[in-house]
Structures are given as C-alpha cells and as structure tokens.
Amino acid sequence: MWLHASCSLEFNIPVPTPFLLMLRPRSGRQQWVAREQYVLSPSVSVVEFTDSFGNLCQRLVAPAGYFSVHTSVEIETADVSDMGPGANFVEVQQLPDETLPFLYPSRYCESDRFNEMAASLVAGQAAGYDQCTAIVDYIRNTVTYTPGEGQQIISASELNELGHGVCRDMAHLGIACCRALSIPARMVVGYLESLEPMDLHAWFEAYVGNRWYTFDPTQVGLQGGRVAIAFGRDAADVAIYTQFGDPVNQLNMQVNVERMAEPPF
Missing domain, CATH: 3.10.620.30 (C8orf32 fold)
Structure with a gap:
C-alpha cells in the first residue's frame, strides 16, 4: 500500500537551543520512500548524519521564539508485516x-x-x-x-x-x-x-x-x-527530537497517516 504520513512540531524557544531530530524514514525491507518534505520555520542550517543504528539524524540550532518542524513522506509499505511462525533461534x-x-x-x-x-x-x-x-x-x-x-x-x-x-x-x-x-x-x-x-x-x-x-x-x-x-x-x-540546555515549551504535535488511492507518480 501507499501511505502519506506527516509529523508537525511547534515550539516556543526561550534562547537559541541545539536540537537533534530523527524524523526521516529510510527505505528498507518492507518500505520504500518515494517522496519527502522537510520544512523548518524559520529556516536554519542543518547537518545530517547517520547514527550507529543506521538512523538518519539532523543537527540544528533553533533560534529564540516560535520554531516549527514539518515533515511528510509518501511511502510504499507492506499491507501486513511479515510473520514467521517456527523461525529458528540463531545461536x-x-x-x-x-x-x-x-x-x-x-x-x-x-x-x-x-x-x-x-x-x-x-x-x-x-x-x-x-x-x-x-x-x-x-x-x-x-x-x-x-x-x-x-x-x-x-x-x-x-x-x-x-x-x-x-x-x-x-x-x-x-x-x-x-x-x-x-x-x-x-x-x-x-x-x-x-x-x-x-x-x-x-x-x-x-x-x-x-x-x-x-x-x-x-x-x-x-x-x-x-x-x-x-x-x-x-x-x-529513538527520540524523534532531543533538545539540549534549558527546557523548551512544545506548543503542539500533530501526526497524520492516510492511505493513498494510487502511487504518487
């Protein structure tokens, strides 16, 4: 099946604050990323790296004031996760x-x-x-x-x-x-x-x-x-965001997942 999934985060930042985000899915055995959107408001410089578990992570410093993160993905994924009754224990x-x-x-x-x-x-x-x-x-x-x-x-x-x-x-x-x-x-x-x-x-x-x-x-x-x-x-x-320093106020978080009637192309 094809899904459109999104996550929006809104913050009130008291002082410039370092963030580590983890919001980008990877293509793998049971999912294929066709299209992504990643919007920061206001726009800031981002450095991406892959952590020791293979996750795509983004480093940034959020400016003081209102700050939002919006990500969305159009992705093909399995209708049912694979199952394996009887699959053996690996020594x-x-x-x-x-x-x-x-x-x-x-x-x-x-x-x-x-x-x-x-x-x-x-x-x-x-x-x-x-x-x-x-x-x-x-x-x-x-x-x-x-x-x-x-x-x-x-x-x-x-x-x-x-x-x-x-x-x-x-x-x-x-x-x-x-x-x-x-x-x-x-x-x-x-x-x-x-x-x-x-x-x-x-x-x-x-x-x-x-x-x-x-x-x-x-x-x-x-x-x-x-x-x-x-x-x-x-x-x-696996925290989707980690902020460092003084606590920030998370104003809102919204997640949406919808099935797409047809592939996005």
Whole structure:
C-alpha cells in the first residue's frame, strides 16, 4: 500500500537551543520512500548524519521564539508485516555482528532481571519466533494498554510492576524478555496507519530465522501499514527530537497517516 504520513512540531524557544531530530524514514525491507518534505520555520542550517543504528539524524540550532518542524513522506509499505511462525533461534556465535548490541541490557530494558520470568513464559515453545509470540501474548494479556497517558518513560521492570502503559513501555518489556533468552531485540518508532488515537507508535523487532521480525503487543494482528522511522536499543535511542540546555515549551504535535488511492507518480 501507499501511505502519506506527516509529523508537525511547534515550539516556543526561550534562547537559541541545539536540537537533534530523527524524523526521516529510510527505505528498507518492507518500505520504500518515494517522496519527502522537510520544512523548518524559520529556516536554519542543518547537518545530517547517520547514527550507529543506521538512523538518519539532523543537527540544528533553533533560534529564540516560535520554531516549527514539518515533515511528510509518501511511502510504499507492506499491507501486513511479515510473520514467521517456527523461525529458528540463531545461536549467539552465529549472529551477525550488527545484531550484538541488541543482546545487552539497556537503560529501559533490564534484560538481566528477566531471566527466570522469560524462561517460564516460553516453556514448551520452540526456540525462536514462537518464544517471541509467547512473550507478546503474555504482555497483551497482562498489561493494560493506555495510549496517550505515557508522558514519562518507564522501564520494562517498572511496567511489569505497574501493569499498564503505552506502546513504548510495552515494547520495552518485550525487548527485555527476548534479550533474556539471547534473542536480539530492538525498539522501533514510526507511523501506524490504523492507530487510534493517531500518534507516533512504538513496537519491537526480534532477530530470529536470520532476519528481523515485527512484534507489537498493542495490536491483535500485524495488519495496517507501518512506517519505521528509527531503530535503537530502547526509547533513549529513538527520540524523534532531543533538545539540549534549558527546557523548551512544545506548543503542539500533530501526526497524520492516510492511505493513498494510487502511487504518487
């Protein structure tokens, strides 16, 4: 399917402030970027670089006063994310080098605290994809999804105690349990066509069967167009914007995702 997705951010900046933005999706296995727009108002100088996870990042200094960022993309994406029941577990010594950072505990995914719990959740499941599915089923059945309420980032351990959270928090728990089983897992932030209420969305991917597969504890299935914007170890790596120095006032944020009737050409 073809999607038109956009994100608009508005700020009141007290003093010139350095920003790091992460709002440009890349073409990849299940998405192809056909056209983009990236508008800053007022216009400022931007330096783009690729971070250690392959994300496209933009550095800039926002001037004092009103400042806005508007990005949009026309992109072809899969109708349904690939699934792989039975996909095998990949022995650590056989994993590609680039997957290894996603095996370690991280700030919000304390996988070293989930060894016993993860093992109990997947008892009787074939090693690999089926274990990830059992973890997602546990999260979906025991954690209440509360979209729009998660202003403060919480870790996998904190979510497991609270029992309710947003998509980002539920992804943290899935990642932590997968890593506890020596399955590489990473956070993904992006757009989801069918999301209600509309916002940016977070899910996770696990590396089994020699490739990355999508898992989303907040959705019963994997239908609907997904657009991945950023990948990382947890939420600390995939913030769509980070500002440095004195806090700024975010005035507004608006996300829109629409299916296009035909390709944009």
